[in-house]
Amino acid sequence: NRTAELLVPALLGGLILAYFALPFVAFLSRTGAANITAGLSTPETQHAIRNSLITAPIATAISTVLGVPLAYVLARRSFPGKRLVEGLVVLPLIVPPVVGGAMIITAVGRFTPIGSAAAAVGVPLTDSLLGVVLAQTFVAAPFVIITARAGFGAIDERLEQASRSLGYGPLATFRNVSLPLAHGAILAGIVLTFARAIGEFGATMMVAYNPRTMPTRIWVDFIAGGIDAIVPLALTLLGITLVVLAAVQ
């Protein structure tokens, strides 16, 4: 009787879970057929891996350093224009990645004032590793901000007030109390941001089709060689993401 209540959600939910699981399992079972080492040995592939392993951590670090303090302020303070700031934080989540990429090009592309100035001093902001970082940061930063904000919001403010009363200034209180207590949420946010950054495709395609990252390399190889050509690199990308995820859990 009581399990009958669960029949409908179990059927519906099972369907979508099966749809999440099926591609995953099919993909993993495909890996046996492919020659992973050979697939990863071309210089193009190794460049792509290196580029991704350089850019995604940088984008994640930038997002974390700039985003966590913002998350704390959003969790604790009210100020005029807060709604606008909240809107800005979710904007990159809502904007489709290709549109986000187009936006970045209109802001810092080769023919814009900023972009041409930067290119003139030798740091082009598009079609460069810096461009990849810009694209990844734009798309991935909201994750750490939103998750960290929820983490800070879940801390009873009185724990911070007690720390103030015990003689610690706001910065020391943030370091001693808020940060350690929100650290799980912040880590989760960092992982989400990293996963989003290293897997970033749409905006990167627009802003920096070259140099290739793992996702753009996968696309190019797929066009040239079909699904079998990309299994090794796709598996590597998935593996890096899952390892980072597992490392912090």
Added chain:
Amino acid sequence: NRTAELLVPALLGGLILAYFALPFVAFLSRTGAANITAGLSTPETQHAIRNSLITAPIATAISTVLGVPLAYVLARRSFPGKRLVEGLVVLPLIVPPVVGGAMIITAVGRFTPIGSAAAAVGVPLTDSLLGVVLAQTFVAAPFVIITARAGFGAIDERLEQASRSLGYGPLATFRNVSLPLAHGAILAGIVLTFARAIGEFGATMMVAYNPRTMPTRIWVDFIAGGIDAIVPLALTLLGITLVVLAAVQ
């Protein structure tokens, strides 16, 4: 003195907010220069808009119908294997979209048993609108599940227990109490899922490069004509997303 505390987070946070705002503003200011109506009048563009407006709502509807009951069960019940189910639900969020697309191909591609069987009866699962829906659903469904789950979790379970004691079965209680009270969270989840689905690019490129949706059309046009060629369609895509967002707020 008290505002000094906010100096560091304001500076850091301001930086990332400016980086979110700048591309958005630059992009919008660019629209004056482009001829929107002309840009949208080609048959290719109109096909892409039509395709997106067909697939994204279907993917959103599937995700909602299958995902909301699952979200409720996850919020209310504990059962063996719950951790696994929770892992499956976030998996598509963690997997890079191109890898997700590759996974879908390994599961339902032309040369797989499922894919060839479907193609044989005239409903190809890749390079078709159905393929687009599959890609969008895989990538976007977690948003409505996670958001709805949080919404259900925030309802005091005793409100549901009171409804049971007042004579309503589990289904009627879900309809009369849980659903209306979680409705804000569910709507937010639907909007996020729709935004993710209509903007989906990476997985779609892999699973259904043809027929074109708005994001894949933007990419193709960008390669052919540069940034000015895509402003009208990108703006339309952004506009649809923001209108849907505004409609439910």
Added chain:
Amino acid sequence: MTLELEGVSHRYGDELAVSDVSFGAEPGELVGLLGPSGCGKTTLVQAIAGHVRPTAGRILLRGDDVTDTPPERRHVSVVFQRPTLYPHMTVSENVAYGLAARGMDREERDARTRDYLDLVDLEEQCDSYPTELSGGQQRRVELARALAPQPDVLLLDEPLSGLDPTLRERLRDEIARIQRETGVTTLFVTHDQEDAMALADRLVVMNDGRVAGSGHPRRLYDSPPTPFVASFLGRSNTLSGTVVNQDPLTVAFGDAELSLDGTNLRRSEGETVLCHVRPKDLSFAPAETNGASVSVTGEVKRIVDLGRRYDVTLETRTGDEVVVEEPARPPSRDESVSVSVPGDCVTVFDGEQSDSSRLS
């Protein structure tokens, strides 16, 4: 019996929350279920309402075993500690909610809703939303909603917790009146002995998942079966004495001897027993001892002025700490005083039993 629990036990994982609890409620009776937090009260409420299936035992409603019946078919209404009014419905819609489930037609439903809003004196708020009401009004709407379907049993789970004392007492009177007027069989769950004593026809005192005592409130208060019940139903002093005679049982506190006619306890001479007596039954009196009362002397350690009374703590010569409630004129600190202990207010406990059920 309207409600009966037979040997109900419940485990959460490894933890035994409720152990072999049996009690019942006669039609129209208001039973108070009293115990400290974590004693298993809430688990019992959940089991009776049908939200928890006990690991062992049976629950009967009007004689039918409902242990496996889902909540919606039990006709048991619950009012929880925290308000559970539906914020998306008006006050009338909330009250009518349970009536619609029973397929009552619109007209009858409206009439019944009006009757019960009238009962709790909130007819004028019928179109308000719950958030527009005060805390006390919300509680009253909850009562109306729970009662409107005319349930077999009403469960009140700490409905007065967390309220200001003034509002608390007013709502308590309100609950008493409503229960009297509707005659609904009620289980009132609380950790507050005063609320329980004030409302209940019969008390079930729980401790640590078990029933520590049950019966008429006044009898439980005056002759507690265990030291736990003694101290939980009101403040309690424990004096250790030595048995000097068996029949009648006579106990010596230092020099003074007290004969306890009322008890059935059999104790050997020379044995040490624990005697319980309430602070309010003690009084400062000249040191005279006869068979019916005994005078114990001690030194005043502490005096707390509570307005309505003074709590005077003294240490007896035998080393016990004794609290005396003195309404008017307390002695001074360090003064040596005599306290008169009336024999008919003393309950004697077994030493071992006392150890096992002492408050932890």
Added chain:
Amino acid sequence: MTLELEGVSHRYGDELAVSDVSFGAEPGELVGLLGPSGCGKTTLVQAIAGHVRPTAGRILLRGDDVTDTPPERRHVSVVFQRPTLYPHMTVSENVAYGLAARGMDREERDARTRDYLDLVDLEEQCDSYPTELSGGQQRRVELARALAPQPDVLLLDEPLSGLDPTLRERLRDEIARIQRETGVTTLFVTHDQEDAMALADRLVVMNDGRVAGSGHPRRLYDSPPTPFVASFLGRSNTLSGTVVNQDPLTVAFGDAELSLDGTNLRRSEGETVLCHVRPKDLSFAPAETNGASVSVTGEVKRIVDLGRRYDVTLETRTGDEVVVEEPARPPSRDESVSVSVPGDCVTVFDGEQSDSSRLS
């Protein structure tokens, strides 16, 4: 004065939470701040601790205006209602937390931490984490952490709320002892009059953002300045009478006349006044009236047995409802009884004042 509030007011948006509150605390004094929820107590705590900047008024600590001083430079420790121990630190680390901020060296810090853990009798738990402690132990660690830096003022914000009665009373005694031993100037904030009466050297009673009365607890209890204080500090009966003589003020209740020597009130003859008297000061007595006490007759409407006493509610001939607390032998329902009202327990209020500050 260690702590002084001068005309403190605070608004949240449009809402005036605290209005022109002034009071202080002498060195070593334990001041009780008592009032119903929403009366502004918490805002005052936040203002004294420095987490809220009052919209008007000044806060002084040891004579210095600290209104704009950040919390970390006030030397004010706070214990909140809900525990605020740091879950990622052990008990010792929690207690030592406030010492490190003051740049105390390791050795001295360890010694001080041990002293204060000793004070709250928890030396053995020093390496435990807060989650491993019971609720009562957590409260005691909070006290130790708050006291270890030897603050100028200790704020206790409802530290006993939500605890079981037994634990509550034990912790109350503990707080009294610790405050006595450390001599720290303390502001004890509560909505519970018994806690406030038991602990405070002086009481400040608040209502609706304002000070409704302040003074020695016993004097406030016996001669409340307003009907609000009368009913909030304990239960209160209101009898309406008519002034029949001015000097000495003599009030008639029906036939019976009572002369009230103690009051300074000037009332014209024939005026109606409200007289307050506590239920515990009333007693059932043979109908004899002299100058010092008056006998009021009425019919018994309701009897509530609370164990430690009976609450007998009667309706007087003049239509007032009066509660009598009777320790032992209550009359029966519907019986007609006489109640003796002693003149020295009666407080007379102005009719208008009474209306304005009545409990809503």
